[in-house]
Amino acid sequence: MRTASSLGMDATDRAASQILVVVASLAGVLAGGRAADVWGTRRVAVSGLAAACVGGAGLAAAPIVWAYWAGLLVQSAGVMAAVVGFLASVPVAHLTGRIRHQVAGAFAALAAALIAGVGLALVAEQVGGWRAGESVPVLLCLALFIASLRLHSLTGPPTQVRPAPDRFAVHGVLVVLLGAGLQATPLRNWADAQVVVLLALALTVLFACACGQWPAWLVRMGTRNTAESSTRRHAPVSAAVTAGGVWGFGQSALATVLLVLLSERGAGQAAGLIAFAGFGAGFVVAGLVCLRRAVTQRTASALGLTLAAVSVSLLSTLPHHQPFLATTMATALAVVVGTGIAMAQVASVTEYLAALPSDSRGVTAAAYPAAVVLGGAAISGIPYETVITNATRVATINQLLWITVVVLALAAVLLGRSAVALAVAGAAAVQYVLVTVLSEPRYAQRPLSLAVFVLSGVIVGIAVWIRGRQSERLARTVAGATALQQAVLRHPPAHVGDLRLACLYLPATTDSGIGGDFYDVARTDHTTRILLGDVRGKGLDALGIVNDVLGCFRSRAYDTPDLTELATHLDRHIARTAAARNDTELFATALLLEHHDHSDEVRIFNCGHLPPVLLGQQRAEEVALPVLLPLGFAALTQQPRPAPTSVPLQPGTILLLSTDGLSEARNASGAFYPLLPRLLHIPAGDLPDLLRSLVADAQQWTHRLTDDIALIAITPRGSP
Structure with a gap:
């Protein structure tokens, strides 16, 4: 206000000043991003700070309005160009794993510097007038300029100049125009909801400007796979743009709401400034928290932004006629809002900077600060006279307060869990x-x-x-x-040789997917060999033994012509494994089958396992087989060696192999699952349907399966 009265500015001139700041900031950030890709981040950062110093000096010494506007344009553009230069240099200057610490520390330091700078500017303005207040930013930029000259972490020019993203200039001009429109819309009495829609459109165009394409959810680019990969690649940019817009929107809205609410409750404008300082303190808190502990972007956004939305909504409950209590509560809520918003910023910006592309780092880095400017423009254009007018301030502030709550809540859902x-x-x-x-x-x-x-x-x-x-x-x-x-456990095909088969495996611990039952099918020259068994134990311990047994079967099944010799190899292998593990109780029960092409029988070894079941028309019976000792007891190495048993397998019959997890399922009274009688009630169907129906019936019989279940059903290929 002092600046306006000193230079003779009316309401239109003040509004024009706000619009010029937004236009210059957006133009500076986009142009600085492109310049960083062409000339390097160091030149952009140093040149931007130098321009900010020159523009600020001209602004502070401006004798007329036009000179004031010129300094304002140069200072705003220079500051934002320097910001882009520093942002684009972060991925090169720091290891990826350290970016979070740099971002968190930068947010804490920035908030502390802003709080101190605002306080210093207010003191300087009170002592020396508005020109002294405007000199404070110039001194800060000058100090940063001198420091940046000695900062070796800033990188030089890129080795190869890359072209700008597609339609960068067109999208950039559109972003600047939308920013000017956002700043000017309240002057035309647009509703806040429409301003939010315009803000969303501006952020979408900004994303297209930085990435060279529209978001995949808006326009599908090529095939579905291309759109999905593009979404994953640009997800950090999209999240950072949204988070930046929320920061600018929430910060400006909170400043306006605090000023009016506390003034209405008799606390005055100074109390509003004190309460808003709590917002900056919240940034410091969030920065320190994120320095000590890594927080994912989804978690930080869900907790932080939602907490900020709840805190903003509670501002409507500030007590009347108690200025001190109202100021204290508003300050505390502002701290919570600042902490929540800043946590989302740190997490989003960390992933965003770590994912900056090497060929267009500057342009992509410009997206985040531009989003912050756009978010602030959506609120800061509200005329001060409109806010403090008795006739309109209550409705305006209440509408703005709840629009802010909705924006923060939607951002929490979009960015977080x-x-x-x-x-x-x-x-x-x-x-x-x-x-x-x-x-x-x-x-x-x-x-x-x-x-x-x-x-x-x-x-x-x-x-x-x-x-x-x-x-x-x-x-x-x-x-x-x-x-x-x-x-x-490799899933075998539905047809192997002259057999049709189906397999099903259900571990006892369904949440782990691992058990001690096993099966495998090997196809040799004109012969099909099948192994099904159960090792002692469950879970990961049993899985190691299963892997050993199946490895032995897969290596020997193709090179061992005799089924008895194959069984002997398996027996010896498990015995050696037990000796190596010093486990005297290690063994495995198994059924080993062999079927020759064009044969109507199968040859079977039963090594301590349940006998197979032969299914026919309305009949189910166990196959009578000699039962040998389980594998691992070295029984097959003794002379004379046992021979396999031949079992007829006619068309229309099914041979069912199962482990004891099925037959030992108990109901509430402790009765075992009656496999043979229940098989007669299983509806007819294909082999996979038969196995699924059998397992479903067993699960209805018992409240909980306590052992693994492995099933194999085989039938001649010509069977109906």
Whole structure:
């Protein structure tokens, strides 16, 4: 206001000054990004700071409005160009794993410097007028300029100049125009909801400007796979643009809301500035927290932005006629808002800077600071006279307050885990409603109640987040175990030689996908060999033995012409494994089958296993076989060696091999699953349907399977 009165500026001139700042900032950040790709980040950062010093000096000494505007343009463009230069140099100057520490420290230092700078500028303005206040930023830029000359971490020019992204100039001009429109829309009495829509459009165009293409969710680029890969590649840029827009929007909205709400409650403008300083303190807190602990972007956004939305909504409950209490509560809530927004910034910017492409690092780095400018422009254009006018301020501020809550909440859902965001907001809202209904609204507005609302939301959100992390770990464990099991147990084809077959495996610990049952099928010259068995134990310990047994079978099944010799090799291998492990109780029961092409019988060894079941028309019977000792007892090495038993396998019959996990399933009374009688009630179907129906029937018989189940069904290829 002092500047305007000194230079003779009216309301239109002041509005033009705000629009010029936005236009110059956006133009400076986009032009600086392109210049960083062409000339290097060092020249852009140093030149930008030099321009900021010159422009600031001209601004402070301006005798007329036009000179003031010229200095304002140069200073704004120079500052933003320097910001892009420093941002683009971060991935080169620091190891990727250290970027988080640099970003967190930078946010904490920036917030502390802004708080100190604003305070110093206010003091200087009170002492020496507006020109002294405008000189403070010039001195800060001069100090940074001198320091940047000695900063060796800034990189030089790139080795090869890359072309700018497609339509960079067109999109850049559109971003600048949209920014000017955002700054000017409140002057035309546009509704805030429309301003938010315009902000979303501006951020979308900014993304297209930085990445050279529109978001994949908006326009599919080529095939679906291309769109998905493009989305993954540009996801950090999209998240950073959204987070930056939320920062600018939330910061400007909070400053306006605090100023009016505290003035309305009799606290005055100074109290509004004190409360807004809490927003900067929240940035310091978030920076220090992120320095000590890594927080993912989704978690930081879900918890931080939702917590910020809840805190902004609680500003409407500031007490009347108690200026000190209202200021204290507003400051505390501003700290929470700043912490929440800053946590999302640190996490998003860390991933964003680590993913900057080497061929267009400067242009891509320009997206984030430009988004912050656009977000601030959507709010800071609200005329000060409109805000403080008695006739309109209540409706304007209430609308702005709840629009800010909606923007923060939507950003929390978009950038973070929606379950956590909804849990935080829902817990705080439900508790507030309960307190209001059960007692009185005035009790819900007490500081302790407000603290409990926020704290309860945080606790619920953290609990949901921890649960989500546990679910993710379990999902990764199950996926890894399933992949390991599938690598060990290879699923055979539906047709092998003259046989049709189906296999099914169900581990007892269904959450791990690993068990001690095994099967395999080997196809040699005119012969099909099948192995099904069960080793002692379950889980990972049993899986190691299963892998040894199957490895021996796969290596010997193709080179051993005699089935008896193959069984002997398996017996010896398990015995050697038991000796190596010093495990005297290690053994495996198994069925070993062999079928020659064009034969109507199979030859079977039963090594301590359950006998196979032969299924025909309305009949199910066990196949009578000599039962040998399990593999691992070296029984097959004794003379004379046993011979396999031939079992007829006619067309229309099915030979079912199973492990004891099926027959030993118990019901509530302790009765074992009656395999043969239940087989007669299984509906007719194909082999895979038969096995699935059998397992489903067993699961209905018992409340919980306690052992692994492996099933193989075989039938002649010509069977119906």
